[in-house]
Amino acid sequence: MRAIFSLFVMILALASTPRAGAHEFWLSPEQYQVAPGAPIRADIRVGQNFKGAAYSYVPVNVARFDIVTGGVITPVTARMGDRPALSMAMPGAGLIVIVHETTDTMLTYAEWQKFADFVTHKALPDALDRHAARGLPRTGFRESxxxxxxxxIAVGDGAGQDHAVGLETEIVALANPYTDALPAGLPIQALYQGAPRQGAQIEVFEKAPDGAVHTIFLTTAADGRANVPVKPGHEYLLDAVVLRDTGNDDPKAGPVWRSLWASLTFKMPE
Incomplete structure (x- = not known):
């Protein structure tokens, strides 16, 4: 009975994971380079400044969870409560892309400043004018x-290439951090509904081997591309956010805003 109660509490906690301010969501592998046949283990994390709690696998919160390699999609097999959420072995060598999409979550803004801080931090300042033009209240409105x-992750030689995997918004690495020379940084492209995102802010968290985290902000060009400066032995989390109207201007009828968060993690070899 105690175990069932604990699992119920965990599900509730995950279903209501806070996203106040700018809490990122990312996949956190235990190792970014593994031998063929070795287990690939990765946590789901939510937090700030590249630091956050690891969450267990809860199916109701997952819309998609796959491993993509060489164009082949393998669904992740996991059980309720697994932590790390991913623990699978891949027999062949190459670059693998772990893909995770959550289900929808709702957030209610009780304070205007939290919404203002969020859109300012994510370089979405026009949202404040759009909010006012729609006649929306400053508190008590919802966002989904x-x-x-x-x-x-590199398995064996890590050879291969990232590509668009069909997410509504995503960040695509246009070079392989494990095999390619990157004197100008790692080229990436931000996509929304399959098209390049011009002027998108990419927040880059760089974690040094000693755990120190440094953050920079990039803006994508007309083709949705940007170059991420990289250093040997450093781990990276890239984050980009889309915010759109829901088409509903009645806060009592449902959410008035919808945000879509894209993240990408990788680690440069030593």
């Missing part, structure tokens, strides 16, 4: 949000 996370 969904997360789209990817992570790049």
């Amino acid at each position: 949000y969904r997360r789209f996370a990817k992570s790049l």
Whole structure:
């Protein structure tokens, strides 16, 4: 009975995971380079500044969870409560892309400043004018949000290439951090509904081997591309957010905003 109660509490906690401010969601592999046949283990994390709690696998919160390699999609097999959420072995060598999409979650803004801080931090300042133009209240309105996370792992030689995997919004690595020379940084492209996102803010969290985290902000060009400066032995989390109207201007009828969060993690070899 105690175990059932604990699992119920965990599900409730996950279903109501806070996204106040700018809490990122990402996939956190235990190792970014593994031998063929070795287990690939990765946590689901929510937090800030590349630091956050690891969450267990709860099917009701997952819309998609796959491993993509060489164009082949393998659904992740996991059981309720698994932590890490991913623990699978891949027999062949190559670059694998872990793909995770959450189900929708709702957030109610009780304070205007939290919404203002969020859209300012994510470089979405026109949202404040759009909010006012729609005649929306400054408190008591809701936002629905969904997360789209990817992570790049090298199995064996790590040869291969990331590509668009059909997420509503995603960040695609246009070079392989494990095999390619990157003197100008890692080229990436931000996509929304399959099209390049011009002027999108990419927040880059860089974690050094000693755990120190440094953050920079990039803006994508007309083709949705940007170059991410990288250093050997450093781990990276890239984050980009889309915010759109829901078409509903009645706060009592449902959410008035919808945000879509894309993340990508990888680690440069030593």
